[in-house]
Amino acid sequence: MRKNYELEKRKFIIGGGMLLVCIIYIIRLFTLQILSSDYKTFADSNAFLKKTIYPSRGLIYDRNGELLVYNQPAYDLMMVMREVKEFDTLDLCNTLNITREQFDKRIRDIKDRRLNPGYSSYTPQTFMNQLSGKDYGLLMEKMYLFPGFYIQNRTIRQYKYLTAPHILGNIREVSKKEMEIDPFYQRGDYTGDLGVEKTYEQFLRGEKGVEILLRDAHGRVKGKYENGDFDESPTPGMNLTLSIDIELQQYAEALMANKVGGLVAIQPATGEILALVSSPTFNPAELVGRERGKNYLALTKDPFKPLYDRAISASYPPGSTFKLTQALITQEEDIITQNTKFSCSHGYVVGGFRLGCHAHASPLPLVPAIATSCNAYFCASFRAMMDSKKYGSIQESFDKWKDYLVSMGYGYKTGIDLPSEGRGFIPNSNFYNKVFKTDRWKSLNIVSIAIGQGEILATPLQIANLAATIANRGYFHTPHVVKGIQNNELDEEFTRERHTMVEKKYYDIVVEGMAMAVTGGTCRRAAIPDIVVCGKTGTSQNPHGKDHSAFMGFAPKDNPEIAIAVYVEQGGFGATYGVPIGSLVMEKYLKGEISPSRKYMEDAMLNANLLPQYNIRK
């Protein structure tokens, strides 16, 4: 046992120090609670109520300055339990159009702390939100009959055009998780859901303000604190200008009506999206107001999945539109030149393998091969690259091939400023090693990907992006739907040029092929009077039903103003739906109207209804 009496004395210093602190605290409490009477008066008259003042959410305009989304006042009926006195319950129920049972249940729910953890009988509780204008009017006349009830103003979104829900998005109440992540949000606040409302939430929501009110000991509001000197006014959210042309958007939606698929139109020089359609679509106003929950549920149960943004999320086999990438890659890799010819005997035949093709002259050099969409040409050139000795192994040549596609925007998200973009699918050599369970697979095993079939998948956005890249002869801008944010620069990501690994001169040759496809090849129906159109059809095989119909193109050939991709599920040949819809949208954008000679085509597309043929489980 060790005892050090010198150290033991320290217990007095430690204990004494602690006693000193306790005495200081008691003295402080004495001055606070007994000597100073200020705090008593404060408590009686100077209790703060911090009231949030909500900023107005930023407005949304289209590229021509047309207002698309704005705010409209809505009215929440609030109640402070302590201040409610005897009133005619039946009268209130009748005014609000609810039954006595609903009224009682609502009161019970408000008081139930399990459902409403922040409940206090002194603070305003929401009794009913977003009253209709009519109910509000009726209620205001009788408000004096219902002490303890108040109206709180809020704003909800209104849509001037009932269109483009996937781009515009909507707003909803924040979730518990969002409140935890971002302290900006309080219970009952709104946040953006889907579309630009979600991606640009930070800009649209603005800054909240605060009003400091005084209350007495009974919780009654007695006026402003210090005449409002400490109040902060809210900062409104910033307005967005979309790159969408609302007229074109509506026209494209009309053409895509009653078909399942996606359409994307891009301004090649800037990467701005002019129209973006996912069909079937829905009315954005359905997701506003008190019916939101019910309507949202109905949309999630709809077998056609209208909430799913097919234009940017759905992965489809790109079909023959993909041949253009092959023409670019094999030229850049010196596998072919524009004069290289491959023969086609109504298909690509190697030993017992046969991949069919339609009737056309043979053998063909590159430009007419593009125009006629010759399967044999692209199969042969793809295999020539895969089997070329210069790469060492098929794995290395395949990965080189994949790198080209990635540089063109395939296989990864393009980075568009909309939520839930899909990335499509471009395999690498490892993928095939696993699929074939060996690394000794042959180019013939995978040859169908050269013509856009097989494992590869792309979103309509990626296909449209290819059209824009070819229109620019070798580069693209990350596609985006927001053209400008009030007082803010657009992110550099959307303004820089993203060059592919292929040189401009090879793009020029592909453009010739696409122009020839319209003048004398597979997409003659794309021709627009007085404008040189470049296009490429796609007909992709669908193991589950009829072929998908696809088209991509741009116009005019020189200084292109619009690039487009159209994808119609189970639409048959590319020329059946893809080509006419795509060329009509381009014509509408370039000329403002459809020429009389093509009116019949417009009518056919507007009226075509493919919905009955889809094999969808209801």
Added chain:
Amino acid sequence: MRSREVNILKSIDWWIVIIYTILVFAGWVSIYAASYNFDDSSIFDMANRSGKQLMWIGLAFLLGGIIMLVETRIFESYAPLFYFLMIGVLAVTIVIAPDIKGSRSWLVLGPVSIQPAEFGKFVTALMLGWLFNSYNFNFTKPRNFIKAAAIVLLPIVLIILQRETGSALVYFAFIFVFYREGMSGLVMIAGLCAILFFVIGVKFGNEMIGSTELGAALVLQLIMLVTIGMNFFFTKSVKSGWIQLGIMLLLDIVFYIINSYIMVVNFVFVGMTLCGIAVIYCYVNFLRTRSFKYLTIIIFTVASILFSFSVDYAFDNILEPHQQTRIEVSLGMKDDLKGAGYNVNQAKIAIGSGGLFGKGFLNGTQTKLKYVPEQDTDFIFCTIGEEEGFIGTTLVIVMFFVLIARLIFLAERQRSVFVRVYGYSVASIFFFHLLVNVGMVIGLLPVIGIPLPFFSYGGSGLWSFSILLFIFLRLDASRMETYS
């Protein structure tokens, strides 16, 4: 070695048990009052916090009973094992805990969430006891001091990484234990000086008188005074103490006159000169006497000057803006009634309006109206102040002091160093919580979110304080066993 005493009930210190019981039930009633709404809810309603707290209290007593049955030697023998397990859990928590308002300190196990940092305290205390009781341990050796400091610093670092600065701060309570066990009193004085210089440096940091920056000048004069004080009491060189004091007064008066009548003087330079003279003087004394105490004074003076000049930098660059505001508010430099000052101001109003006898149980308005934030956790002292008045708050503080004093008394009567160190740790931790929590609520200290033991709502907190206390009771009950 004797076997364990048969009747443990007789050897338990019932004073502590009684104070504990009063405190937890007073806490329970306060939680009910803090969350009461004039509605229908009962104090036993499990949907309310008071009902849940009652459950935690019941379980805490059960836990106490279990601890009483544990063989005492286990606490000492397994202390290192507990400690490193706890360090592991704290480290894992950083990675797997969900982000709750910026802090990663809660482990979610199904329906319950626990905060491992709360339970680290008693484990660290046990570990320190183990270290100090180890064979041939001499705390004055630097090697041992480093070991002890490392035991305390390791959990602090991990808890700071969990972004729970308040909980980490509590571990500094162990400095009292170090002091009791032989750490030089100079460290305590240096710590107090650091706080004092920091407060003065920040509070008067931006005030200029003539061309003198008031904060720096005041701190330098204080450093000089402390240096002189050390000459008197530490080295007992009374003569040089008087000489330095004389020089200081003389120079100050001379420059004051110059400043008033001849030219503007920057007193920061005067202070620097004074400290320089003191340092040279002490060095001469060192050369003369070869006493290393003079070197200590020199180190202290120079370190203090460096510290005082780095205060501004540290305040502006190391502390986060909300921490700066909290400190400025508690130093009375800022009111900021909307932001950081809002809580403290509302807390003061609530307490101040209580008067001598308070407004009566469940009659507080300030806390009811939810003006006071965290009113049933960190700010629960407000409810007591408002409803039970000065009598209530004083009683609570006195009860805590009695508990702490009793703990120190019991710790001192131990024959085992292990139990004594543990007992001091318990007393220090309770004191630190009282110091910081009440100090924050009455506006004397900046807002730091740590709970008031036994009063603040929360299962993790109540359990950790109960375990802390009960283990000591258990150890104390066996003090007559062979521990020599």
